Amino acid sequence: MIQVNQVNKTFQLGDQPVHALNNIQLKISPGEYLSIMGPSGSGKSTLLNMLGLLDIPDDGEYWLQGCDGLALDTVPMDEEVRARYRRDHIGFVFQSYHLIPRLTAAENIELPLVLAGIPPDERKERLQPIIQRLGLEQRAGHLPNQLSGGQRQRVAIGRATIMRPKLLLADEPTGNLDSHSGAEVIELLEELNNDGITLIIVTHDMDLGDRAKRKIRMVDGEIVLDKSREQEPS
Amino acid sequence: MRWQDWFHLVFSSVRYNPLKSLLTSLGIAIGITAVTLLTSLGEGVRGYVMDNFSQFGTRIIAVMPGKDDTSGMGGMLSSVRFLTLGDAYSLERLPHVDYMVANVQGSGPIKFGARSRNTEILGTTSSFQQAWDFPLASGQFLPVNRGQVSSAHAVLGQKVKQELFLAQNPLGKFVRIAGQRYRVIGVMQSKGSMLGFDLDDMVYIPADRALTLFNREGLMEIDVVFSAQTTSSKMAERIHEKLIERHGQEDFTLITQDEMLDSLDSILSLLTLGIGALGSISLLVGGVGIFTIMTTNIRERSAEIGLLRAIGTSRNQLLSLFLGEAMLLSFIGGLLGMLAAMAILLITSIFAPSFPISPNPIYLIAALLISGLIGLVSGIRPAWLASKMSPVHALRNE
Incomplete structure (x- = not known):
């Protein structure tokens, strides 16, 4: 489903070039649960952004299979096509939620549907089960600043999954949460993974990283460890 | 995106910070008030002068002795x-x-x-x-x-x-x-x-x-x-x-009343247009105000722009959202300005009924259209900048 070949990415930081991605070779099958760990500046966020089509590699290939089952090399894609691809195939969860402060929880969740031009009746149909699953029935009409951190992150997850993407990318999803709400959010993400979504989490948190079935460790833009727990009894 | 949803998104962002939106619109409001009042005054003066000149009717021809054309042999041979x-x-x-x-x-x-x-x-x-x-x-x-x-x-x-x-x-x-x-x-x-x-x-x-x-x-x-x-x-x-x-x-001159009224009318209309143009300088200032606020808005809201790009908002959608915001702000300003001008005109007509002032609905509609246009023009660059932001870069700016 995901095939990354010989991908490089270099930033200019001051007068020093930083090799954020160095010859990355990666293959991810549908429905995998992956964690990417590593020290700050190791390129893990760059890798995630690249996988999420937010960032473009300098060279190499990135093959991504869409919902139609067709795999395409996304590197030469036009930015507008990438935006469409992100909307339809990829969900994002960020550390700082990134909710629109003036829209209610329900409106934030259905935002991708609105952008896709889906009529209100159908939006409501798709929104209802998600709000229930997130346990936000009482909070649907509230603005983000009236919600707790855990609730906000659940709204963000709702927004990331309402388009029924095949790939869910989470960048430090529990970074701003207390351990209790963090555990709830992780459970929710893992539930979604059990339903078949490919889940990739970037984190500093060892415990969280260890929960993934496949662990990738990055240092200085290189993948130094790619350990699958598939064979071990969990 | 459906147009109703577009309206909802644009309205919600203008409504979210009412005071800021109001202050942004204020420049346009003052400009529209100035233009409306000045053109009303111009129209009023024009009406007043025209009324004075045409109170005896328009089907009049005046005959005056002498001809001010200079002709060939001139004065010597012709006798007036x-x-x-x-x-x-x-x-x-x-x-x-x-x-x-x-x-x-x-x-x-x-x-x-x-x-x-x-x-x-x-x-x-x-x-x-x-x-x-x-x-x-x-x-x-x-x-x-x-x-x-x-x-x-x-x-x-x-x-x-x-x-x-x-x-x-x-x-x-x-x-x-x-x-x-x-x-x-x-x-x-x-x-x-x-x-x-x-x-x-x-x-x-x-x-x-x-x-x-x-x-x-x-x-x-x-x-x-x-x-x-x-x-x-x-x-x-x-x-x-x-x-x-x-x-x-x-050896005589004919002056028809409608010729005279026509030239007088065109002079006074030009005058109205002129003072209207003077008033629109304040509209320009209002437009600069919207431009400034929209530009800083886009800096402040870059995280939001990044998020919108990440969840697949196309550049055109983003452009239309920010343009819509600028136009709405400007339109609100235009509406406020018109209401203020109407109030001033009403008060004038109550306390000084003979003051020659007459609002022309065409100028009012033009003022509203112009305010929308100013929003469009002053919103173009900020909105374009927003739509050109790289999503990764925008998300990083918090």
């Missing part, structure tokens, strides 16, 4: 003939002529008993009163001339009557106008002044007597009021033919 009362009466007999008024004007002393006053003396014909619709207060106007020398009759303007006769009845009394004895046969009602010329401080006497009195050979002006069955150009042509026939040359 005067416009005589004979000319005037010949014009009166042309088809479609409702009234002919012959005028000769001067000033002189008018005396009654021990009281004396210097006043305007208008030598005119009996049709003067009907032609200009000047109502009489008492008595009658000058009688129709039967072809011989008119009787020494005079009609007084209201002010002259009051100054000379106070509360007495002047009818039948004799006054001395420039030394000659005239019998008062009528008094006009007060008519006020027209463009600074006091119509009440005036004495009317028969034109032929005025010519002798002022020692003039020709009339100053013949006014022809014609019926609606003909056009002013056709009427002018007939007058032209008739006078050429009598004079043998073109």
Whole structure:
């Protein structure tokens, strides 16, 4: 489903070039649960952004299979096509939620549907089960600043999954949460993974990283460890 | 994206910070108020002047002696003939002529008993009163001339009557106008002044007597009021033919009222446009205000822009959202400005009803359209910047 070949990415930081991605070779099958760990500046966020089509590699290939089952090399894609691809195939969860402060929880969740031009009746149909699953029935009409951190992150997850993407990318999803709400959010993400979504989490948190079935460790833009727990009894 | 959802998103972001939105719109509001008031004032003045000029109707042709064209051999061979009362009466007999008024004007002393006053003396014909619709207060106007020398009759303007006769009845009394004895046969009602010329401080006497009195050979002006069955150009042509026939040359000038009104109207319209343009400088300032706020907005909201890009908002959608915001802000400003202008106009009309001010709905609609346009123009660059932001970069800026 995901095939990354010989991908490089270099930033200019001051007068020093930083090799954020160095010859990355990666293959991810549908429905995998992956964690990417590593020290700050190791390129893990760059890798995630690249996988999420937010960032473009300098060279190499990135093959991504869409919902139609067709795999395409996304590197030469036009930015507008990438935006469409992100909307339809990829969900994002960020550390700082990134909710629109003036829209209610329900409106934030259905935002991708609105952008896709889906009529209100159908939006409501798709929104209802998600709000229930997130346990936000009482909070649907509230603005983000009236919600707790855990609730906000659940709204963000709702927004990331309402388009029924095949790939869910989470960048430090529990970074701003207390351990209790963090555990709830992780459970929710893992539930979604059990339903078949490919889940990739970037984190500093060892415990969280260890929960993934496949662990990738990055240092200085290189993948130094790619350990699958598939064979071990969990 | 459906247009209803677009509206909802644009409205929600303008409503989210009402004070900021209001302050942003304020510049446009002031600009629109200025433009609306100034153009209303211009229109009012135009209406006032036009009313003054056209209160005697528009189907009027004035004939004046002399021709200001310079022609070949010029002065030596051609001799300017005067416009005589004979000319005037010949014009009166042309088809479609409702009234002919012959005028000769001067000033002189008018005396009654021990009281004396210097006043305007208008030598005119009996049709003067009907032609200009000047109502009489008492008595009658000058009688129709039967072809011989008119009787020494005079009609007084209201002010002259009051100054000379106070509360007495002047009818039948004799006054001395420039030394000659005239019998008062009528008094006009007060008519006020027209463009600074006091119509009440005036004495009317028969034109032929005025010519002798002022020692003039020709009339100053013949006014022809014609019926609606003909056009002013056709009427002018007939007058032209008739006078050429009598004079043998073109030694007179015709001025049609509608020509005069047309040129006056275009001058005043230009003036309105000019002061409107002056007012729109403040609109420009308002536009700069929106530009500034939208530009800083986009910096402040770069995380939101990044998020919108990440979840797949296309560049055009982003552009239309930010443009919509700028236009809405500007439109709100326009609406507020118009309401303020209306309120000011209403207050003016209550406390100073005679102040010449008249709002033109076309200018109001134009003002609203312009405010929308200003929003569009001042929003283009910020919105374009927003749509060009790289998503990763925008997300990183928090």
